[in-house]
Amino acid sequence: MALNTQRMEKEGPAMAMKVLVTGATAGFGRAIAERLVHDGYRVIATGRRQDRLDALAKALGPSLLPFRLDMNDADALAALPGSLPPGWQEIDVLVNNAGLALGLDKAQDATIADWQQMIATNVTGLVEITRALLPGMVARNRGHVISLGSTAGTYPYQGANVYGASKAFVSQFMRNLRCDLLGTRVRVTNLEPGLCGGSEFSTVRLRDDAKAAAVYQGTHPILPEDIAETVSWVMGLPAHVNINQIELMPTCQAAAGLAVVKGLED
Template identity: 55%
Template structure:
């Protein structure tokens, strides 16, 4: 890997994104750390002021994406790696007790924002004949569970979009990888989803879950592989987790 390649990491203010940004700096990248919370990005950038550029970016507002990217300093314009990490889950209620605003926000962020940003970035990668796009999906896109509804569907979209994008880019040297983590602690995921800190903490009680650093190390390994190797998908779970079996309900309410 050439030193000082440029990586854009979305959702870099906390959790996976922050851990990935820090790992990539250690790996020799210059990192554009993007998220909505500018104060947290500036704190992150202060750790490596020469190598991390904080970029306030809301992927759920696709009309502003190109203008924001065009505002990058010249020495951060050529993006070699895109980490599509920004995403969220909201609520665990089953249909019909959901809040449609939550569904819309997940679609705007997890799907619409991701595909728009990818479209903007991949054009330059094609021109330069160089690039790697890594998107964070979830095991929720494969294994359904009560209350997963649109969140799981949005992550299934991410996985399938990336696989189809690989076909579109087959005659290019651009790499595409989807990472699908399971239960992961030490992030804001459950706090955002449940809107209750104590309830969120209970999700990870008495389990040895994955960590954001585990995901960051996986990204580092993927990006460090030889040019001819492409990892299509990685499904990750902690040892304490396994896919649930099929369920049959013999009664109806």
């Protein structure tokens, strides 16, 4: 954090680095916004639920700008830089946090609407907002794109189908983005968490509070504050250091290996 803190002390609060966090109304996004404001950054918190954005702004003060944004609105994403108020338009860091999983049905039983929603948010929305903000970072020759991927993009499991595929896309997109940005001072990082609690993720996925709670029963999962700590650390490293990718799991989780079914006849 020393390098960024020195810069902010030199330039003053009005010139503090500006960070845009998508999906900031709950879970990871909210924790990231809170942590980065605490660290001294100016944070643009986006999401669809205006009441939650307003509550976050009230809690965190003038260093946080609430900005209603739908990740499925292509026009709003493309117009984003010019839609922000003066003094907030030059984004130094984009945290691509918004995303979701819907359902755990096997592919042959899954709902196509759920698949389409995951692709629209986890893939299309992510690339569109990145494309909207990237030219400004390259022009200023500074910036950082941080995306929240998932271990589901590496390790398959039953019911992950399109969700896992969307996170595999994020992983490969970020690798290729890093190649395209070689020769600039724009950094690219993909964070891939495993089992995470303390958010709406499983409630949204399973559409049932009791089933969501059962996912974490008897475990000590990664929490939103752990993700926020990781984002803070990655951002605070010296500007010449790029963390390409971090995979993180709680100690109660590990890759389970390949599955084998016995009793099948040729």
